[in-house]
Amino acid sequence: MNRNIIETFDLTKRYKLKGRNKDIFALNNVNISIKEGEVFGLLGPNGAGKTTMIQILTTLLNPTNGYAIIDGYNIIKNPKKAKAKVALMLGSNMLYYRITGYDNLKFFCNIYNVPNYKEKINSMAIEFGLEKWLNQYVENFSSGMKMKLALCRTLLLNRDILILDEPTLGLDVKSISFIVNILKNSNKTIFLTSHDMNVVEKLCDRIAFIDKGYILKIGTKEDIKKLIQSEIKIEIKIVENQEKLKYELNQQTFINEYINTKEGFIISLKNRKYYRDLLLILGKFNILKVKEIDLSIEEMFLKIV
Amino acid sequence: MINRKEFKKYLLQIKALTERNIKLKLRFKYNLIISLISPFIFVIMPLIILSQLFEFDTQFGNWTINNFLLYQFLAYNIFLLKNIISEFPNQIRIEKFWKTIPSLIIAPLNRINIFFGIFFSHLILIFIPFTIFFIICYLIYPISFFTIISIIVIFLLIALIFSGIGLILGIFAISNENILGILVFIIDLVFWASCITYPFEIFPKILQEVISLNPFYYIFDFLRATWIEDNIISTIILHPSNFYILISITFIVPITSVFIFNKVYKKFGIVGY
Numbered sequence: 094m095n096r097n098i099i100e101t102f103d104l105t106k107r108y109k110l111k112g113r114n115k116d117i118f119a120l121n122n123v124n125i126s127i128k129e130g131e132v133f134g135l136l137g138p139n140g141a142g143k144t145t146m147i148q149i150l151t152t153l154l155n156p157t158n159g160y161a162i163i164d165g166y167n168i169i170k171n172p173k174k175a176k177a178k179v180a181l182m183l184g185s186n187m188l189y190y191r192i193t194g195y196d197n198l199k200f201f202c203n204i205y206n207v208p209n210y211k212e213k214i215n216s217m218a219i220e221f222g223l224e225k226w227l228n229q230y231v232e233n234f235s236s237g238m239k240m241k242l243a244l245c246r247t248l249l250l251n252r253d254i255l256i257l258d259e260p261t262l263g264l265d266v267k268s269i270s271f272i273v274n275i276l277k278n279s280n281k282t283i284f285l286t287s288h289d290m291n292v293v294e295k296l297c298d299r300i301a302f303i304d305k306g307y308i309l310k311i312g313t314k315e316d317i318k319k320l321i322q323s324e325i326k327i328e329i330k331i332v333e334n335q336e337k338l339k340y341e342l343n344q345q346t347f348i349n350e351y352i353n354t355k356e357g358f359i360i361s362l363k364n365r366k367y368y369r370d371l372l373l374i375l376g377k378f379n380i381l382k383v384k385e386i387d388l389s390i391e392e393m394f395l396k397i398v
Numbered sequence: 399m400i401n402r403k404e405f406k407k408y409l410l411q412i413k414a415l416t417e418r419n420i421k422l423k424l425r426f427k428y429n430l431i432i433s434l435i436s437p438f439i440f441v442i443m444p445l446i447i448l449s450q451l452f453e454f455d456t457q458f459g460n461w462t463i464n465n466f467l468l469y470q471f472l473a474y475n476i477f478l479l480k481n482i483i484s485e486f487p488n489q490i491r492i493e494k495f496w497k498t499i500p501s502l503i504i505a506p507l508n509r510i511n512i513f514f515g516i517f518f519s520h521l522i523l524i525f526i527p528f529t530i531f532f533i534i535c536y537l538i539y540p541i542s543f544f545t546i547i548s549i550i551v552i553f554l555l556i557a558l559i560f561s562g563i564g565l566i567l568g569i570f571a572i573s574n575e576n577i578l579g580i581l582v583f584i585i586d587l588v589f590w591a592s593c594i595t596y597p598f599e600i601f602p603k604i605l606q607e608v609i610s611l612n613p614f615y616y617i618f619d620f621l622r623a624t625w626i627e628d629n630i631i632s633t634i635i636l637h638p639s640n641f642y643i644l645i646s647i648t649f650i651v652p653i654t655s656v657f658i659f660n661k662v663y664k665k666f667g668i669v670g671y
Binding site: 148151152153154155173176177179181183186187188189190191192196199200201203204205206230 | 407410411413414415417418421422425496497498500501502503504505506507664667
């Protein structure tokens with residue numbers, strides 16, 4: 094069993110806003126644990142507390158209350174050792190646009206004391222398709238290239254824990270797929286925030302939903318799907334007697350709604366436990382197709398929040 | 399106590415910071431050139447005024463027709479070094495808005511290395527004009543080799559003091575830009591009342607009393623005396639208080655600045671972006 098490599102205990106960050114008596118909670122008693130090697134996604138709308146969480150975990154910000162343990166080190170009592178375990182990527186920030194890509198990577202390798210950095214930079218640049226651009230000023234890079242360079246920088250630091258804030262923000266499908274593949278094969282513990290549900294779905298072992306500083310749900314993709322899909326949608330394609338079936342289903346109390354489609358309809362089942370009852374009815378008809386419609390994480394997120 | 403491996407690591411980090419600072423500055427070369435020329439503007443007016451005054455064979459303290467030119471060119475070099483004070487908050491503020499500052503904050507980097515990174519990069523960037531004016535000073539008023547070394551050491555100590563002040567401004571550039579504005583104003587006042595380009599005796603009595611409270615006045619006076627007297631030992635004996643002020647401020651300011659940097663950052667963090 095993998096050990097917990099990131100743990101937070103009642104992590105709270107409170108802000109006092111100008112002209113307001115009430116405090117605003119960016120984080121409110123957040124308790125999460127992430128296992129070694131796990132990819133953990135934090136999803137939430139703007140202002141939910143995602144970036145605050147990252148800033149606290151990387152010791153950029155002190156919590157008002159609570160603490161976190163990073164690979165055995167308390168971020169409050171031992172911030173130096175805690176932050177030495179992580180590599181942080183804040184989108185395409187943290188790059189110097191006015192020097193070249195190579196100079197950026199070289200600078201951070203020297204600061205982080207990375208051995209044989211020249212070879213590592215060159216091989217990573219080839220892997221990321223940046224070799225032709227490496228000696229150009231970063232200000233001339235496209236958004237995708239900046240993001241790739243930022244990821245190069247993060248991976249070169251050779252830390253076991255990657256903390257990534259919006260690693261695919263504003264990128265096209267090809268670049269997103271490239272970054273997802275790189276991260277999937279990195280064999281690191283990854284804590285990431287993203288707005289891109291597809292990225293989270295493809296990449297993360299577990300997902301937490303956060304809003305207004307509260308963690309609303311934590312679980313695997315499947316857990317969350319199960320939880321959300323207490324009401325499920327089912328697509329039914331029927332060869333004949335469509336109206337008869339519709340009439341029969343209409344008599345049932347466990348069906349919430351019908352949506353007509355070209356070859357049949359989509360029904361909304363109140364709860365998964367009525368699946369058997371539904372199948373008993375469907376068995377009387379010449380059914381072409383019965384398919385449960387998967388909720389995307391985006392739909393799940395909207396449901397939860 | 400740091401071991402040899404750590405020391406090597408620190409040196410590598412300081413080299414990396416220095417190299418990066420220079421590359422960032424060289425990206426816009428004209429800005430750099432202007433920043434090297436502009437200190438001369440502060441010297442032109444006193445040069446004109448004093449050259450007129452000294453035509454009447456007057457003397458203000460130890461400022462005479464024979465040495466005022468030397469003092470003005472020494473002042474230019476002091477102004478070049480003084481730019482390091484604004485260099486800290488400027489660079490740190492730029493990094494704040496570039497959002498590169500978190501990368502330095504979470505890096506395994508001692509704050510003192512950031513200090514030395516800016517310190518050395520500034521010294522390298524001003525090296526050419528500084529050397530030219532140093533040579534001009536030498537041609538105006540030749541001194542012994544030992545005094546040349548002594549003067550270079552004094553300039554380095556002054557640069558360290560300025561860097562310390564710069565670091566204090568730097569942390570306020572991160573955490574409280576309101577205070578930064580106030581501090582910059584205070585520092586301008588302190589420099590105005592330090593007799594870099596004018597003799598102490600030219601000021602009215604009441605201002606002289608204010609100037610005599612200013613440690614920078616003693617430090618710059620010690621630099622000029624070292625050059626003119628051309629014997630560091632006798633200068634120390636003749637001006638012991640100036641020497642003690644220079645040494646004590648050299649130690650106090652950088653150490654205090656790192657302490658203040660850590661305290662203020664811990665309390666306020668990054669504010670304003």
